[in-house]
Amino acid sequence: MRQEKRTPKAKDGKGTSVAERHTVLTGEELTALDAHWRAANYLAVGQIYLMDNALLTEPLRPEHIKPRLLGHWGTSPGLNLVHTHLNRLIRNRDQSMLCVWGPGHGGPAVLANSWLEGTYTETYPDVTRDAAGMNRLFRQFSFPGGVPSHVAPETPGSIHEGGELGYSLAHAYGAALDNPDLLVACVIGDGEAETGPLAGSWHANKFLDPVHDGAVLPILHLNGYKIANPTVLARIPDDELDALLRGYGHEPLYVAGSDPSEVHRALAAALDRAADRITAIQRNARDSRDGSARDGAAYERAAWPMIVLRTPKGWTGPADVDGLPVEGTWRSHQVPLPAVRENPAHLAQLEAWLRSYRPDELFDRDGRPSDQVLTCVPAGTRRLGGTPHANGGLLVRDLPVPPLDDFAVQVDKPGVALHEPTRVLGGLLARIMADTADRRDFRVVGPDETASNRLEALFEATGKAWQAGILPTDEHLARDGRVMEVLSEHLCQGWLEGYLLTGRHGLFSCYEAFVHIVDSMVNQHIKWLKTSRELAWRRPVASLNYLLTSHVWRQDHNGFSHQDPGFVDHVLNKSPDVVRVYLPPDANTLLSVADHVLRSRDYVNVVVAGKQPGFDWLTMDEARAHCARGAGLWKWAGTEDGTREPDAVLACAGDVPTLEIIAAAGLLRRHLPELAIRVVNVVDMTRLMPREEHPHGMTDAEYDDLFTTDKPVIFAYHGYPWLIHRLAYRRTGDANLHVRGYKEMGTTTTPFDMVVRNDLDRYRLVMDVIDRVPGLGVRAADVRQVMEDTRTRHHSWIREHGVDLPEVSDWSWEG
Incomplete structure (x- = not known):
């Protein structure tokens, strides 16, 4: 099934379509571009299917095929096409470039191009750029102990995880900020374009400063289908799509077709025109503004170029399989030939598909890419897989x-x-x-x-x-x-x-x-x-x-x-x-x-x-020491005298819980001065975890020394109480841990009523101590009643006065 070229009619002559305005490619350039594209396509198919016989030096047999066929073919030929032409643009213009690959599972394409340009072998020397390395490249893809089927951290040149859709354009703009010499190409799949985050990301061009920032070139790849359904932007009328993209502030350039030679010429023209337009926008802005102006009501924001590339899904793959159309349909999304090991007809069709790329023209006998394939590949850090911008740790400064x-x-x-x-x-x-x-x-x-x-x-x-x-x-x-x-x-x-x-x-x-x-x-x-x-x-x-x-x-x-x-x-x-x-x-x-x-x-x-x-609790020096510990005693707030173990531990994490714990400690100091109370504040939540589960975690001995093994711990926590239980459930004293926190008792009310509603208030915390210290309940029944009565009075007070109790709103530490 072949998809016909569709381009909107030009309305104003300003770049609606580039179909009739081709960059003049010589026959040699066109042949070289096509050779590179065919080589990348061959490598993409090989990664999905083959675990041996990478160069087809013998007829394909079932044992050459992976037992589990995983990967996504449908988007790969379009991504290979874009990569091929970005190479040409980089090399011709000596352009610093990064590409964000949005289509979720385009891994075969990006890996193929990284291997062709040599950055993959430089990164992973065991995957050599020859027949043995090609076999390894194929075998490792979506294979146990290998690499994912999507663009991932393992992929040279990538900053974008392809496993989830919607974020490519935002990532691209983030990369361009404060990178004035960088051009960030961003390939957006038409499935991804349906997500909310991607739709919002079109507005990022209203924040891109052409003086201090780099540029983003969105490439909207319309191949028509997602996993099983058509895509919205590929099916709406051309004029509607054009109006949408112009409304977002872009000058769209359209490339469409299924004839490789025609598409090569049109895409080369579109990229050249886009690059020229970007250079002009930046030059005009940088010549007319020193970058420090903060006014400029008359400032006219330029329409940045973008490319709309419409090619068939699964382009150059099997036209049909078992009598059903595949190329140009959703059936090419993942694995077009699903039963190659078991079905001789599918095996034969796969071999014909691979040989259609004429690999003997693309690779020498040792499996190395031919000079023609590499004609347009840039060198060194200009390669998309070698840009330091995709490995930001090389550039970051303290x-x-x-x-x-x-x-x-x-x-x-x-x-x-x-x-x-x-x-x-x-x-x-x-x-x-x-x-x-x-x-x-x-x-x-x-x-x-x-x-x-x-x-x-x-x-x-x-x-x-x-x-x-x-x-x-x-x-x-x-x-x-x-x-x-x-x-x-x-x-x-x-x-x-x-x-x-x-x-x-x-x-x-x-x-x-x-x-x-x-x-x-x-x-x-x-x-x-x-x-x-x-x-x-x-x-x-x-x-x-x-x-x-x-x-x-x-x-x-x-x-x-x-x-x-x-x-x-x-x-x-x-x-x-x-x-x-x-x-x-x-x-x-x-x-x-x-x-x-x-x-x-x-x-x-x-x-x-x-x-x-x-409230300010700690001096700067005290704060440094406390944060370095991550959790520690606030001796000034407790009533320990060092002669015996505490009767109870009051622990807290968060600013409001800390206030309530300190206030509770003050109430206990006043009403029950004979109690030995320890106050512990936690800044680093991961300190509560065992050392074996988190590098910041406490050893059991450290935890026991701080919280005790057998005394009640009343823990006032900022969030949901069960998190504290989950972090500390293996500790010796876990059974003695009682956590107060937020329990979905929220409304529009006073600040203190929020903690009362969730039983995190100082009066409830005092009651918790009385209830959990052995023998204290009988001795301190009168104190508990005072706490309960104060909570009751609070409810009446806020409904009459609309503000918190004076003893709460006017509280300060008196210890």
């Missing part, structure tokens, strides 16, 4: 984090003065932003919440990136800004991932409840980092750092919809080698944690901190 004492708050006595922790952090981030003004390798992203999260000091150092219109009433918008706000958590995450993986630093600030929107994306990034750490050639990159604020205990005004602390649970399910979670209880500990995570490499760090005024 972030200049200034001395913390410059920003620390003074603490003369714990629990008296208050500060907004994230506002304090904002000063540190602003200094970093200023100190990286020339090198431009630090960005802060977030969904329209930088000022809301009290980080507005950043705007003293930079503006918010913005390339659309600017009105006199706008604040902090800047063409060259390095704070990026867009109301799409997906786009923020994708930008930052692309930025980090290409060698820069950043921070993602988000409301805690809504960071769940990127649950799936952080999964993929964690898996990427875990695999990358196992590859010696992948150099460590800056960590992905989340600052989660506007959190569950201070979303009392927004209500139940804004109250969800579960992202921590989600992250701690993942590889312990990669994930870290920190809950600093005050401003100085937040500074110390930020200093650590911003300097770290190859982690996903989640930091949960409040933006509302909170």
